[in-house]
Amino acid sequence: MMDTLASLLRAGCLVAGSALMVAFAVTAVRRRRAGAGFGELADLMERDWFSAGKVFFAVLTGLAGSWAAAYAGGTRSGLTESVAILFPLGVVAAFAVCRFADGAGGRALGGKAVALVAVPVALGAIMTGW
Numbered sequence: 001m002m003d004t005l006a007s008l009l010r011a012g013c014l015v016a017g018s019a020l021m022v023a024f025a026v027t028a029v030r031r032r033r034a035g036a037g038f039g040e041l042a043d044l045m046e047r048d049w050f051s052a053g054k055v056f057f058a059v060l061t062g063l064a065g066s067w068a069a070a071y072a073g074g075t076r077s078g079l080t081e082s083v084a085i086l087f088p089l090g091v092v093a094a095f096a097v098c099r100f101a102d103g104a105g106g107r108a109l110g111g112k113a114v115a116l117v118a119v120p121v122a123l124g125a126i127m128t129g130w
Contacts, residue, residue: 009123010085017088020095024049047098054094055087058120062086065124077127085127089120 027049028041036044045051066082077085096115 005126009126013085013088013092013123017091020050020091050091050094050098054097054116055090058090058093058116059083059086061117062089062120062124065121066127067124068121069125082124082127086120086124089123093120 024045028044031041031044063079063082063086066077066086070077093115097112100111100115
């Protein structure tokens, strides 16, 4: 049961992360053709799509959840396998923070904490293979 859930989560995060990367690439190409400079494209990525720092933070918290679950009795996967699994999750989490939590007004901090800490830690623990 847990293996099925983990494989579904892996596939879902991979598809969603890939779709977001393709959508950003299409947007960047359109903006570039419209005359935007590379600095404007970098600002667009950081402000509206997903910042690199948020992706990195989500991957690190996912790794922490994975390693905590391995310490509690699961099997710890290697760093290269974990990062390959958690990177699409980080992209999705950072996109959620940039798009939804930043526009939530007073609830922005709670949304960021859930998207960048709670969800990656939980998914990292589930993907460990208890």
